[in-house]
Amino acid sequence: MQLNEWLPWLLLLPLAGSFFNGVLGARLPKGLVFFVACMPIIVGAGISATMAYTIFTAPEVDKAAIRIVYDFGTWISAGNLEVSGRIAVDQLSAIMICVITGIGSLIHLYSTEYMGDDPSVHRYFSYLNLFVFSMLLLVLGDNMVLMFVGWEGVGLCSYLLIGFWFSDDANASAGKKAFIVNRVGDFGVIIGTLTLFFALGTMDFATMPGKLQALGAAGGTVALIAALFLFLGATGKSAQIPLFIWLPDAMAGPTPVSALIHAATMVTAGIYMICRLSWLYTAAPAALAVVAIVGALTALFAATMGLMQTDIKKVLAYSTVSQLGFMFLGVGVGAFSAGFFHVFTHAFFKACLFLGSGAVIYALHHEQDIRKMGGLWKKLPITTWTFVVSTFAIMGFPGFSGFFSKDEIMWQAFQSGLDGGKLAAFPGLNYLLFALALAAATLTSFYMWRVTLLTFFSGKYRGDQHTFEHAKEMPLMSLALIVLGLGALLTGFLNVPHILGGHLMLAQLLSPVVGALPEAHGDHHALEIGLMAATLVCSLGSMVLAIRLFGIKQEPTQKQMTLLQTLPGRGFVKVLYNKWYVDEAYEKVIVKPIERTSYVFFYKLVDQFLIDKVMIGIFAVPAKYGGYLVRWIQNGSLQRYATVFAFGAAAIVVWVVLR
């Protein structure tokens, strides 16, 4: 069996699992449901690893062109429109499928314990398998439309899983919000795709770059328009300004879902898309600048919102938005592999953080408020230490994975404005980007240590003692945490920069797809080291501040506690806690006006008055009064007929005489 013949199975197995559990799961024993749910993903991880191995160990001469392709045949065709059903693995998708199936397997295993007692667990796994299918399709699709199918598919699964416990209105609303906000983004994807199709005559990833080049100078406009519309889609799926508002609400879903969908995989789809279309964005420097600015702003903005949250998952949610901002900053300065490297490391440490928070929530019987936690390290050691490792990773502590990936992005952001950099056309922009990123990194370190300390340390447990006594860890859940923790610790070494004696291996592996990392002219080693040190000082500083404030062994003072308890109520903190009131603003400025206009103007005024009364009246009223007139004439009374006749005859006589 050829390797590419395994490719359809990678997709079909999770789809079959989803169908099986969705249709029959309710009547089957749970063990079978779990087996059917987990096997496709684990087998898929095996297939993915084999493919990645084949691709990355290919002989040097084949490296640029190697792809594993499978064709399902033409999907849609009419006139000049042809959409193929081709899926392909190249260097970029090879890494993505490994992350999806690898982390996906761990999260499926974790879910068997976390969701094991839920009466609708078959439905949960059916959605989760469907998600893996859609996500794989998103990264495997070899043209814009197939990618979009996956793109919408993951959105659907996100909708279904956020609203999994739909009996609560808030959960259902959160799901709907996610879907609709993403639809705004999808609008951008559709228009961007059609722009490309019209201009280039194709939507295949393989042939589009050449066609764009053939357009010459006109290609720049095409690239700019398409890139910006597509980026709108990316801001939806990857929760960036202005469409980030759905992700915090999405935490209403089960925690493993937050780990898999809203941290490790789906939300990185926007970055994946930009990497996949790196040639397009490279051709439109202005679009790149927009991506970078939005990314950097989001990174900082979301970090400020994360500072004061009291729900453990909300903190992680804002942190995800913020980290996604870093990734966009990376791709926005043309360092596609740097942005993608952060996707990769983030998948491990953020999944680990979310699963860790899930373990806490599970142990504490659905308690999510960090004000009621503390001192859990005694009861939940594995959870604690993997969480701490991941916090070190996300803050960028030297040696941990996040250090390498975040630092690469920050350096690339800075050097993009140097002579020969990608954004050299926008003088001064690189300083702004770097400053925003530095501020975001500083805050990240603070709020992550804040949540870590308040959850696991800060003296003793602050909640109900009975719950604390019964808190325990589960084997499969712990296994997933350990594997992801190791990932958070080690994956950074895949892409060690030259300056630290590495070879940027990941960047080199990806270069056939996304191009080489940009390098500014001249020697900037000292500068690079200096910036690295500055970043480090800032994040270590916030870490120390957090420890001083919240404590490890010693409990926070009474004053600190009151501060913590009453935080959300006061001044600027209230603004931060309420996420700068962005939701409320959208509600007031967009949602309500559309609703009011639709009802009052379109429905009541146009539909019911202008059309039904005025427009119809123009025909109906004359007809009605005409009818009255005719009825008066033809009422059957001889006298009236005679009168009319007499007047008529007299009129004729007068007319004849007077003529």
Place this chain on the structure above:
Amino acid sequence: MSAHLLSLITFLPLVGAVLLMAFPRGKAPGARGFALFVSGAAFVASLVLWQRFEPSSSALQFVERVPWIESIGAQYLLGVDGISLFLVVLTTFLTPLVIVSSYSAIEDKVREYLICILVLESAMLGALVAQDLLLFYVFWEAMLIPMYFLIGVFGGKNKIEATIKFFLYTMAGSVLMLVAILWLYFKAGPVGAPRTFELAVLTKHTIGLAAQRWMFLAFALSFAIKVPMFPVHTWLPLAHVEAPTGGSVILAGVLLKMGTYGFLRFAMPLFPLAAREMLPWIGVIAVIGIVYGALVSMVQKDIKKVVAYSSVSHLGFVMLGIAAMSTAGVTGAVYQMLNHGISTGALFLLVGVIYERRHTREIDAFGGLAKVAPMYASVFLIITLSSIGLPGLNGFVGEFMILAGTFGSSALGSVRPFYGWGPALVTVGALGVIFAAVYLLWPYQRMFFGPVRHAENLHVKDLNSREILMFAPFVVLVVVMGVMPRLFLTSIEPSVQKIVNDFNAAAPAVPMPGTAPEPFRRQPALLQRLQRLNQENQINPNGPKPADPGQPTLVPQ
């Protein structure tokens, strides 16, 4: 059998209706079984039609030609091509399911209800296969009568108002169309030959532009009311709300497509010059319909009205594809007609199911139904997602083809990368994609999610086995048509290609003096800009195209 297959399919339901009259009053089960058998037989016959249909041909197939009224040259002329084939199958597919759905919904005057449905089926099938204008007109008007009774006798509490509105609206258009048909009969057609109503003959003999404009308007108004396009759509929500479930299904599923089908089959080919002028305007009205229908749908309190206004939005997409007059756009439009028939037909059936159980359609009267009736909720969700246009289900394929075909439509003067009517219309129309999610998922949430707020809903029964059997074909089709659209597209495309080619040949896609699309003529600055841009962007990846004197381009040579 092939020779008379179309007549068989068309008149089988009518024969069944006549035989039903012989059934004694009050014998509901027998009448239902018989009607189901007859409509099922018509469905099987239409499957045979599909199976024997030659997909690669664009010509009319299964043609039957018999002189009808010889003194005036009217013929009994039937035929199908790729455009009408699946509409025929859709009609025969929906009718048996409508009859099944009426098993519990209609308990009084069962026989009469079934007679109406079967007569209606014959009339619709006849209108789809008629190739003679007079014959078409007879079937077209014949559709009105059973529908009149379906709403007027079996409808809700405002049924009389709804019936009158429906009837007057449709008649107003039809009368103008009749005048136009008569004008064509007397004024158009080959010189010296006997007069005829035959569509193919009349199409070949184009008339002058001024006359075309009037004739086109007459046809277009009649079809636009049927579609319905903004602003002549207000009969539809009322008719839907008052009609019985089966009536709504047929109304949305097939009857509305008569309008879009009419544009494609009659208005465009008969009056290409006038149509060419008006394409951008049709596109604009279509897009207004998309957005307007969606916004108004969003604020409805009655779930049936939500679905009714959503039809205005969906049919807007179909009209947009037709206005594009490109192969991809029109093929997508035809495909979207089928999709809408299936998904909206199913939605009306689903609304009927809950109405039978709760006797209300107020969205706020429900809540938490997913817990009480999970199977019903799942089917409702799948159909909703199909209607929203989720990729992988049928709605997406049609919508995407329409948008892709419109974006680069030369008939709409699209110029790379983003100029002309095509991109503009698509950009606004695609907003409908966002709104669709709002107007369907919002009511879905209020009906199915959250806690069970009303005690009456605690014991709502889930789908029974009859209903499961009724919805199974819809769910299967929604998936199959989304995953394997080429099963259908390969048969549709050649006929669409022919219509588009004929249209382009009769009215070249150039703003030549006198035939320039109205909006361009009014805005010389825009035209010049377009020409300049076109010049700049004249890059052909396959090398320079040889100049074709028959097809002048936008660039002055």
